[in-house]
Amino acid sequence: MAGGNSGNGKAGGSNSKAGGGDIFQGGDRTVHPLGILEAIGFIEEAYADESGGAEIDPRRLTTPVRWEFMEIGFRSSFVSGLTAALLSPLAIGVLEKNVPIFGTTNPSVFDEACGLLLAMIFSMGYSIFLAGVATKYLGGYTRAMVTNLLFGVSVSSALKALIVFLAFHMLYFFVLTDANVIGFIQFLYKFNLQYDAAVSIFLWIKNFKSVFLTSAYFVVLTSAFFVAVPYAAMFWAHLRNKKLIDAGVVNVFKEGN
Amino acid sequence: MKSSPGGIEVINPLRHVGEAQYAEFWQKLFSTVLAGFWGHFFFLICLGLTLFFGVRKRNWRLAAIFAFIAAIIAYGGGILAFFKLVKLY
Numbered sequence: 245m246a247g248g249n250s251g252n253g254k255a256g257g258s259n260s261k262a263g264g265g266d267i268f269q270g271g272d273r274t275v276h277p278l279g280i281l282e283a284i285g286f287i288e289e290a291y292a293d294e295s296g297g298a299e300i301d302p303r304r305l306t307t308p309v310r311w312e313f314m315e316i317g318f319r320s321s322f323v324s325g326l327t328a329a330l331l332s333p334l335a336i337g338v339l340e341k342n343v344p345i346f347g348t349t350n351p352s353v354f355d356e357a358c359g360l361l362l363a364m365i366f367s368m369g370y371s372i373f374l375a376g377v378a379t380k381y382l383g384g385y386t387r388a389m390v391t392n393l394l395f396g397v398s399v400s401s402a403l404k405a406l407i408v409f410l411a412f413h414m415l416y417f418f419v420l421t422d423a424n425v426i427g428f429i430q431f432l433y434k435f436n437l438q439y440d441a442a443v444s445i446f447l448w449i450k451n452f453k454s455v456f457l458t459s460a461y462f463v464v465l466t467s468a469f470f471v472a473v474p475y476a477a478m479f480w481a482h483l484r485n486k487k488l489i490d491a492g493v494v495n496v497f498k499e500g501n
Numbered sequence: 502m503k504s505s506p507g508g509i510e511v512i513n514p515l516r517h518v519g520e521a522q523y524a525e526f527w528q529k530l531f532s533t534v535l536a537g538f539w540g541h542f543f544f545l546i547c548l549g550l551t552l553f554f555g556v557r558k559r560n561w562r563l564a565a566i567f568a569f570i571a572a573i574i575a576y577g578g579g580i581l582a583f584f585k586l587v588k589l590y
Contacts (some may be wrong), residue, residue, distance in 0.1 A: 343576070346540045362548065412571060
């Protein structure tokens, strides 16, 4: 780990403040995150070092390592984002009174809020989690770690939103056509489906399918919002850092030091 | 209700209560957990635990399990009612 206390550097536990900051030379461990928690661990360690007075050259974070942070950000948010996106048609179905929640198709405002909350809980939790990580940067080294991680998350969210947007539109226009639904119901007749049940299934699908269009836009909007939250936290951290650096409380690496 | 249960049959609930009473117990349990005040209460507890384990404890497996339970509480009643397995209201 680059920010470790060992090695030939003078950083780590150094208490030096502005004007007397130590220049970090390197540590025993190399930064090589394999998962999101490990990546966050590296960020937190380096942040602790920078807060303690270490001046770490951002160029120490080499291109392959930056790429690893990006890749981890991408991988970690893609699957969770996709599962969350699949819950949105249910939430929108609740709002449009097509899907029962708590056993009723006539939900109260609170029930509707519960449906929306459930659809957004993955994205919301992950967004709050990343917002916490995004504030743990001080100098260029930790900033590079955080920005690369968040860039991976942003790309994965955009890709997820695009895939879900296209998939939901395809479901509406090509899969859930009247001809396909009638074909499906005729297939169910083989299992002795009652006529009344067949009609109600047909009508339910006909009413429900518009939910996919609303959900497609809902997923795009929520993805954009939940990506914006960590960036907002990072902006807040930027203002905080600026104050700390201007006041001389902390010292960060500058070119030519 | 049958008398003098013995052996493994002692754990058969129908040895101790009537069939209608036993079915009513499950009906009441599902309608309590999947709807009404307690349905909402358990749902919110599960969502809270999802956030707690996901954000605070960083244990995403537990967070996913609680989110899944919350989804079952929210939508399970509708599914069971659709198949006419329980009457929630």
